[in-house]
Amino acid sequence: MWACAALAVVHASLWALVTPPFQVIDEPAHFGYAQYLAESGRPPRPVTGPLPPYEGEQRLLLEGLPYSREQNPSWSSADEQQLRRELAEARSATAESAARAASTYSPFYYVYEAIPARLGLSLPALDRLYLMRLFSAVLAGVTVASVFLFLRELLPGTPWAWTVGALVVGFQPVFGFMSGGVNNDGMLYAAGALLLFLVARSFRLGLTPRRGVAIGAAAAAGLLTKTTMVGLFPGAALALLLLWWRTTGVARRAAGRGALAAGATFAVATVTWFAADVLVFGRPLAAATGGMASAAVGEVTTLRGQLSYLWQFFLPRLPFMEDAFPTYPDYPVWDIYIQGFVGRFSSFQFGFPLWVNQVGLAVLALVAGLAGVELVRSREALRRRWPELCTYFTMLVGTVLLVGVTGYRFRAVEGLNFEQPRYLFTLLPLYGAVVALAARGVGRRWGHTAGAALVAVAAWHALFSLLLSINRYYV
Amino acid sequence: MGARWSSPALTAAAVTSVIFAALLVAVITAPRPRLAASNSLVVASGAVLVVPPGEERCEQGQFVPATTATLRVYAGWDSGTGGEPLRFSIVDTDSAELVSRRRVDGGYAPGALDVPVDPPPHDLTDGKVCIENLGSRSMAFAGNRTPLGGGVLWKGAPPDEEIRIDFFRPGRESLWALAPEVARRFSLFKPALAGPWLMWAVLTVALGAVTAAVLLASREPGARAELPPGGER
Numbered sequence: 001m002w003a004c005a006a007l008a009v010v011h012a013s014l015w016a017l018v019t020p021p022f023q024v025i026d027e028p029a030h031f032g033y034a035q036y037l038a039e040s041g042r043p044p045r046p047v048t049g050p051l052p053p054y055e056g057e058q059r060l061l062l063e064g065l066p067y068s069r070e071q072n073p074s075w076s077s078a079d080e081q082q083l084r085r086e087l088a089e090a091r092s093a094t095a096e097s098a099a100r101a102a103s104t105y106s107p108f109y110y111v112y113e114a115i116p117a118r119l120g121l122s123l124p125a126l127d128r129l130y131l132m133r134l135f136s137a138v139l140a141g142v143t144v145a146s147v148f149l150f151l152r153e154l155l156p157g158t159p160w161a162w163t164v165g166a167l168v169v170g171f172q173p174v175f176g177f178m179s180g181g182v183n184n185d186g187m188l189y190a191a192g193a194l195l196l197f198l199v200a201r202s203f204r205l206g207l208t209p210r211r212g213v214a215i216g217a218a219a220a221a222g223l224l225t226k227t228t229m230v231g232l233f234p235g236a237a238l239a240l241l242l243l244w245w246r247t248t249g250v251a252r253r254a255a256g257r258g259a260l261a262a263g264a265t266f267a268v269a270t271v272t273w274f275a276a277d278v279l280v281f282g283r284p285l286a287a288a289t290g291g292m293a294s295a296a297v298g299e300v301t302t303l304r305g306q307l308s309y310l311w312q313f314f315l316p317r318l319p320f321m322e323d324a325f326p327t328y329p330d331y332p333v334w335d336i337y338i339q340g341f342v343g344r345f346s347s348f349q350f351g352f353p354l355w356v357n358q359v360g361l362a363v364l365a366l367v368a369g370l371a372g373v374e375l376v377r378s379r380e381a382l383r384r385r386w387p388e389l390c391t392y393f394t395m396l397v398g399t400v401l402l403v404g405v406t407g408y409r410f411r412a413v414e415g416l417n418f419e420q421p422r423y424l425f426t427l428l429p430l431y432g433a434v435v436a437l438a439a440r441g442v443g444r445r446w447g448h449t450a451g452a453a454l455v456a457v458a459a460w461h462a463l464f465s466l467l468l469s470i471n472r473y474y475v
Numbered sequence: 476m477g478a479r480w481s482s483p484a485l486t487a488a489a490v491t492s493v494i495f496a497a498l499l500v501a502v503i504t505a506p507r508p509r510l511a512a513s514n515s516l517v518v519a520s521g522a523v524l525v526v527p528p529g530e531e532r533c534e535q536g537q538f539v540p541a542t543t544a545t546l547r548v549y550a551g552w553d554s555g556t557g558g559e560p561l562r563f564s565i566v567d568t569d570s571a572e573l574v575s576r577r578r579v580d581g582g583y584a585p586g587a588l589d590v591p592v593d594p595p596p597h598d599l600t601d602g603k604v605c606i607e608n609l610g611s612r613s614m615a616f617a618g619n620r621t622p623l624g625g626g627v628l629w630k631g632a633p634p635d636e637e638i639r640i641d642f643f644r645p646g647r648e649s650l651w652a653l654a655p656e657v658a659r660r661f662s663l664f665k666p667a668l669a670g671p672w673l674m675w676a677v678l679t680v681a682l683g684a685v686t687a688a689v690l691l692a693s694r695e696p697g698a699r700a701e702l703p704p705g706g707e708r
Contacts, residue, residue, distance in 0.1 A: 003687070003691050004691070007684055007687060007688055007691070010680065010684050011684060014677055014680060014681050014684070017665070017673065017677050018661075018677060020664060021664055065664055066538075066664075067664075074538030074540075074600075075659070075660035075663055076538060076598060076600055077663065078600065079538075079600065080663045080664055083664070084667075124667060126664060126665070126666060126667070127666045127667055130665070130666045159696035160481075160484075160692075160694075160695070160696055163691060163692055163694070163696075164692055167688050167691065167692055170688075171688065446483070448481050448483070448484045448695075449481070449483040449484045449486075449487045450487070451484070451692060452481070452484035452485065452487050452488040452689065452692040452693045453484075453487040453488055453490075453491045455488065455688055455689065455691075455692035456487075456488040456489075456491035456492050456495070456685075456688070456689050456692070457491060457495075458688075459684065459685040459688040459689065460491070460492065460495035460499075460685060462681075462684075462685075463495075463499075463681050463682070463685055464495075464499070466677070466678075466681055467499075467502075470657065470661065470674070471650075473660075474657045474660040474661045474674075475650065475653065475657055475660075
């Protein structure tokens with residue numbers, strides 16, 4: 001487990017060093033939030049109305065870095081020296097508005113990132129940013145360790161599959177790219193993986209009050225990091241219910257206490273934070289939804305439109321449906337989830353050539369097919385473990401639906417694409433499980449061999465993705 | 476306790492790695508038509524900037540490296556075949572000196588348009604590149620911004636949009652041949668202690684991580700790994 005986690009941290013750290021500053025999605029805002037928190041000791045209040053212009057370090061970095069998608073790139077050493085001088089001269093307190101759109105998040109992730117921000121206050125801004133990135137990369141290790149433990153609970157009789165699934169997740173390029181940036185997604189993935197591990201462990205060993213507290217804490221940590229975590233909640237609630245329902249006697253009482261402990265822990269943590277958010281820090285509760293639940297959104301969305309949108313995202317449009325994706329080149333699932341998962345980086349700016357994506361689709365289809373074969377072969381075990389299977393399926397559907405609903409509302413208001421593969425990464429343990437099952441699907445004799453080959457493919461895929469990024473930014 | 480290597484697993488992972496390594500060698504040693512003297516690998520923008528016939532549009536603040544041999548724009552037009560004749564000029568804004576002036580005859584295909592230019596005597600950090608439309612139809616050029624999502628097009632060019640211009644080095648070079656320059660670029664805007672060595676260190680660690688992953692995945696799990704009660708499920 002530790003080796004898998006360490007390799008995931010290395011992978012994310014490599015991305016941290018390869019990706020130029022502020023080229024990770026929304027990094028300027030997350031950097032600004034952590035910096036403001038580190039300096040003032042308070043979370044920023046959400047910005048109301050139009051966003052003010054960037055100030056201080058943020059402005060200098062955005063204007064001085066040649067890698068922004070809005071500027072001509074160059075590799076002038078003189079420009080770099082000039083930026084360093086300006087950053088050294090212009091050091092001032094970070095503005096509250098530096099958190100920009102990220103200001104709606106709770107400070108859960110930013111407290112963690114405020115540690116390197118605080119430690120690096122005397123460092124030049126660029127050095128401090130890389131320090132914060134490397135700190136964030138550690139969370140990739142937490143995620144992959146949780147995936148390993150999840151697989152251990154899921155497939156206890158196949159130890160090699162734990163390593164295979166965890167390593168394939170650890171070398172997922174978009175996961176590495178996001179984890180190597182200053183972005184709260186890294187902590188969200190860790191919380192999601194931890195929750196799935198705890199649920200799996202409870203299914204194998206039974207729900208106890210202690211495990212219930214852990215489940216509630218993981219769920220609360222995820223929610224306080226980013227509301228995308230909500231997608232797992234229907235599945236987690238179903239798990240608690242089924243864990244209680246399937247037991248009898250003393251175990252049932254323990255499971256009942258465990259479920260209550262989970263709910264209580266979650267409620268206490270979240271209510272405490274939201275109360276502090278409103279009463280102590282003066283931040284409006286509505287900000288937590290990023291405006292996607294406001295009345296204005298309700299005026300431009302309909303249930304029919306939502307259903308049509310969801311249908312068309314995954315399935316061919318029916319004749320009576322209005323085209324929900326007129327600007328997509330091909331097909332949303334292919335354009336966003338498949339190509340995005342194979343590897344599109346920065347703000348979806350660049351990725352692999354089409355043929356690589358097509359090969360990637362073939363590999364993913366093969367993996368899914370083999371996993372399906374293994375599930376059919378294990379149908380007896382599945383019959384016994386249907387509550388667990390239902391739980392994971394509900395988590396999958398919940399997350400996909402959450403992203404789809406948010407995507408529809410975001411598009412209705414902003415007119416922009418929303419969906420990205422990274423929003424599904426709370427489900428990374430299930431990806432690891434599919435890979436592990438696929439390797440087992442090859443058969444008892446060759447399963448480990450296939451698993452090792454899949455890890456090799458994943459690791460080289462990661463290496464080529466790093467080279468793709470070097471090619472994009474430095475060639 | 477101790478783990479052993481599974482010979483078939485190690486062989487499969489090693490063979491897979493050899494295939495990818497061969498692909499890697501092929502990619503980095505293949506000569507390319509021309510490698511960019513500046514970063515030309517931005518996804519082509521959907522924004523369009525129009526230069527009417529007889530008019531000129533200039534883009535200021537261009538970084539034009541001294542190694543430039545060719546510039547590239549992405550040209551298009553509404554109807555008809557073949558692009559209009561154009562005149563490209565590069566001016567050093569600091570000295571007001573004309574660095575290059577080249578005419579492109581009409582009739583070229585839409586898309587990437589490569590224009591040979593005279594290299595500036597030194598890196599121009601504030602160069603001005605002008606495009607004059609010498610034809611009778613309006614010409615359109617891709618902007619410098621990349622789209623937010625795959626295939627998303629701007630409905631109109633933002634007011635501060637500018638024509639995307641890429642500058643290329645002469646001749647054909649492989650990534651390997653250009654590696655020292657790439658390593659220099661890699662070190663820019665990195666932590667203060669970074670130098671060109673950083674890229675090599677990153678790549679070495681990346682290769683080491685791949686090797687470690689392959690070895691780890693090929694291990695026969697030790698007895699301690701088969702611990703969880705409950706057995707096979």
